[in-house]
Amino acid sequence: MGSQSDWATMRHGAETLDQLGVGYEARVVSAHRTPDRLVAFAKGAEAEGFEVIVAGAGGAAHLPGMTSAFTLLPVLGVPIESAALSGMDSLLSIVQMPGGVPVGTLAIGKAGAINAALLAAAILARSDAELGERLAQWRKRQTEAVAAAPSDDA
Numbered sequence: 694m695g696s697q698s699d700w701a702t703m704r705h706g707a708e709t710l711d712q713l714g715v716g717y718e719a720r721v722v723s724a725h726r727t728p729d730r731l732v733a734f735a736k737g738a739e740a741e742g743f744e745v746i747v748a749g750a751g752g753a754a755h756l757p758g759m760t761s762a763f764t765l766l767p768v769l770g771v772p773i774e775s776a777a778l779s780g781m782d783s784l785l786s787i788v789q790m791p792g793g794v795p796v797g798t799l800a801i802g803k804a805g806a807i808n809a810a811l812l813a814a815a816i817l818a819r820s821d822a823e824l825g826e827r828l829a830q831w832r833k834r835q836t837e838a839v840a841a842a843p844s845d846d847a
């Protein structure tokens with residue numbers, strides 16, 4: 694993620710990965726404040742053993758796109774809900790990549806962080822049947838938790 698301040702959003706993705714038993718590292722890598730860290734991370738991520746990168750950033754959110762420019766790994770972008778523009782700035786910065794350098798862009802905020810984790814797990818599950826089963830069980834539990842009628846207490 695681009696900043697410590699993004700962790701409040703990105704932690705929801707981390708928690709989802711925990712629930713699925715998917716290993717990850719959470720790092721702060723800013724395209725603007727730590728550009729050398731970005732280049733080193735993105736260039737070395739595949740050799741380090743990473744298989745999917747989830748990049749969350751807000752405002753002028755160049756982290757996902759620049760990361761994708763330096764790696765062939767799948768990069769999923771999470772637009773952080775910014776204070777100034779409610780995340781529209783983040784969304785447009787991440788989603789509108791030029792053809793040839795892909796970023797899979799998720800929804801703004803918490804939903805995007807959770808779905809990035811689920812999508813990363815789905816990608817990894819194509820070559821990991823046990824993870825696929827855990828993912829199926831996660832979705833099943835979610836379905837079972839939806840009540841048929843609304844509650845006044847919820």
Ligand code: RP5
Nearest residue numbers: 695696698699750751752773
């Ligand atoms: C971006 O700037 C970060 O991804 C963050 O969402 C935003 C604001 O960062 P802080 O000023 O809160 O560190 O690079």
